[in-house]
Amino acid sequence: xxxxxxxxxxxxxxxxxxxxxxxxxxxxxxxxxxxxxxxxxxxxxxxxxxxxxxxxxxxxxxxxxxxxxxxxxxxxxxxxxxxxxxxxxxxxxxxxxxxxxxxxxxxxxxxxxxxxxxxxxxxxxxxxxxxxxxxxxxxxxxxxxxxxxxxxxxxxxxxxxxxxxxxxxxxxxxxxxxxxxxxxxxxxxxxxxxxxxxxxxxxxxxxxxxxxxxxxxxxxxxxxxxxx
Amino acid sequence: xxxxxxxxxxxxxxxxxxxxxxxxxxxxxxxxxxxxxxxxxxxxxxxxxxxxxxxxxxxxxxxxxxxxxxxxxxxxxxxxxxxxxxxxxxxxxxxxxxxxxxxxxxxxxxxxxxxxxxxxxxxxxxxxxxxxxxxxxxxxxxxxxxxxxxxxxxxxxxxxxxxxxxxxxxxxxxxxxxxxxxxxxxxxxxxxxxxxxxxxxxxxxx
Numbered sequence: 001x002x003x004x005x006x007x008x009x010x011x012x013x014x015x016x017x018x019x020x021x022x023x024x025x026x027x028x029x030x031x032x033x034x035x036x037x038x039x040x041x042x043x044x045x046x047x048x049x050x051x052x053x054x055x056x057x058x059x060x061x062x063x064x065x066x067x068x069x070x071x072x073x074x075x076x077x078x079x080x081x082x083x084x085x086x087x088x089x090x091x092x093x094x095x096x097x098x099x100x101x102x103x104x105x106x107x108x109x110x111x112x113x114x115x116x117x118x119x120x121x122x123x124x125x126x127x128x129x130x131x132x133x134x135x136x137x138x139x140x141x142x143x144x145x146x147x148x149x150x151x152x153x154x155x156x157x158x159x160x161x162x163x164x165x166x167x168x169x170x171x172x173x174x175x176x177x178x179x180x181x182x183x184x185x186x187x188x189x190x191x192x193x194x195x196x197x198x199x200x201x202x203x204x205x206x207x208x209x210x211x212x213x214x215x216x217x218x219x220x221x222x223x224x225x226x227x228x
Numbered sequence: 229x230x231x232x233x234x235x236x237x238x239x240x241x242x243x244x245x246x247x248x249x250x251x252x253x254x255x256x257x258x259x260x261x262x263x264x265x266x267x268x269x270x271x272x273x274x275x276x277x278x279x280x281x282x283x284x285x286x287x288x289x290x291x292x293x294x295x296x297x298x299x300x301x302x303x304x305x306x307x308x309x310x311x312x313x314x315x316x317x318x319x320x321x322x323x324x325x326x327x328x329x330x331x332x333x334x335x336x337x338x339x340x341x342x343x344x345x346x347x348x349x350x351x352x353x354x355x356x357x358x359x360x361x362x363x364x365x366x367x368x369x370x371x372x373x374x375x376x377x378x379x380x381x382x383x384x385x386x387x388x389x390x391x392x393x394x395x396x397x398x399x400x401x402x403x404x405x406x407x408x409x410x411x412x413x414x415x416x417x418x419x420x421x422x423x424x425x426x427x428x429x430x431x432x433x434x
């Protein structure tokens with residue numbers, strides 16, 4: 001400590017500069033080297049979540065392979081509203097029935113929430129749904145990813161009797177939604193629950209173009225089967 | 229095998245010199261991650277690893293660090309380490325990385341790290357610093373686990389996500405304590421732990 005004057009200004013400046021360069025190079029190299037693997041993981045995670053929304057058990061096989069077999073088309077719609085990015089809808093063929101998967105994204109209490117909504121061919125009945133979140137409170141808001149909450153959505157309809165898209169409301173037990181179907185909110189996680197509700201409403205509005213096409217012939221009951 | 233000093237360095241923070249209940253460090257993150265046992269365990273392990281590693285690094289370069297910018301240097305070491313660990317986890321253990329998500333970032337601001345770097349690693353050799361880091365990390369983890377155990381058990385009737393309180397208790401009118409899920413209860417529980425800890429240690433002193 002004594003030979004070199006570690007308290008001089010010159011030393012402090014040089015030390016800081018060298019430290020910053022070393023750390024920057026180190027982080028840049030690691031980030032570059034690991035990027036392909038991270039991208040692959042993110043893609044795989046997305047595929048797993050879509051399979052989750054389709055209620056497909058992928059534990060036995062390779063999720064990526066199962067995904068490739070099931071999801072065989074992507075519909076792209078030019079940015080409606082202010083969204084510059086095109087909106088994508090995935091088309092899956094599940095045991096002969098067509099399912100549409102709509103990616104969702106919104107805001108929870110602490111950070112972003114997202115998910116995938118799988119619709120039946122009538123573009124009305126919810127087949128399954130999967131949610132994810134960045135940083136909701138464990139034991140409260142984070143419960144949106146659990147099957148107990150998600151399974152409530154199955155079989156609900158996103159359209160009202162007049163065939164307008166009205167989404168599904170997430171409401172506290174005891175409250176009643178006018179003109180739309182509802183599921184129970186997670187008690188103690190009011191903001192995350194209403195975040196899910198808002199996310200569904202806002203995102204479904206953005207899928208207007210996709211949902212509109214069918215609205216002329218769409219029926220209340222589920223009709224599946226037919227084409228491949 | 230271990231000298232008395234080594235033993236004190238490693239085991240002291242587990243009880244007599246516990247970072248949370250005696251040094252009162254790391255309280256903030258103790259509030260955030262103790263609603264359930266699992267994130268508390270994960271956070272405890274992550275902090276232990278990061279404290280130990282950054283302690284060793286800072287201890288190795290301690291003689292070269294300019295005194296006037298030492299806090300910045302320590303912070304850079306910790307931030308670089310946490311970033312590296314999170315990058316590596318995202319590439320090789322994506323599920324774990326997702327579990328940790330926010331907590332990894334929280335580690336950088338955990339006062340235990342800065343506290344130990346400043347109080348110990350700056351003046352001790354690498355081996356002792358490693359032990360000090362491990363000891364303090366584990367001491368922190370123990371408190372987290374105790375608080376999370378109580379909060380998850382009373383707050384959700386579960387432990388590690390499994391239902392422990394049987395259904396017939398609920399049928400007979402038992403209800404989960406919603407208060408336990410609030411951050412304030414973590415503070416109160418930490419207070420209770422400190423109380424118990426103080427009264428036990430006072431007896432030993434007499």
